[in-house]
Amino acid sequence: MADVARFAAGLALLVGLNLAGEWVVRVTRVPLPGSIVGMITLTVLLEAGVLPVHVVRRPAELLVRHLALLYVPAGVALVAYVAVVRHDLVPITVAALASLVTVLAVVGLIVQRLGRDE
Numbered sequence: 359m360a361d362v363a364r365f366a367a368g369l370a371l372l373v374g375l376n377l378a379g380e381w382v383v384r385v386t387r388v389p390l391p392g393s394i395v396g397m398i399t400l401t402v403l404l405e406a407g408v409l410p411v412h413v414v415r416r417p418a419e420l421l422v423r424h425l426a427l428l429y430v431p432a433g434v435a436l437v438a439y440v441a442v443v444r445h446d447l448v449p450i451t452v453a454a455l456a457s458l459v460t461v462l463a464v465v466g467l468i469v470q471r472l473g474r475d476e
Contacts, residue, residue, distance in 0.1 A: 369417040371409075375400050 379396025382388070388395065403409035421428075436443055443450065 364413075365416055368414045369420075372400070372414055372417055372421070 375396040376393055377396070379394065379399060380392030382395050383390060383392040400409070400414070404411060404414075
């Protein structure tokens with residue numbers, strides 16, 4: 359039972375950080391998604407040693423393992439708004455490809471830079 363309680367506490371912490379990030383974005387009007395602010399907060403807490411990794415490891419692994427299910431709402435939204443998507447398909451496609459290339463380039467540069475330090 360204690361194992362279930364630890365798992366629930368870790369999951370509650372992850373959800374709480376997400377909600378806190380949403381709140382911070384709403385209050386400060388920072389042009390970032392709240393989930394990103396929550397993820398940055400989680401990273402800072404982990405790196406600073408304030409939050410031990412073992413507290414969130416199992417809940418995070420569960421979420422990652424079932425990540426595909428988290429895309430279901432986005433898929434439903436695409437179906438629900440197919441007329442809007444069809445109307446703006448070119449700008450959506452260009453934006454998606456530009457962001458993909460940007461992320462790949464930034465990650466590649468970071469990996470190269472970190473690889474040189476070793």
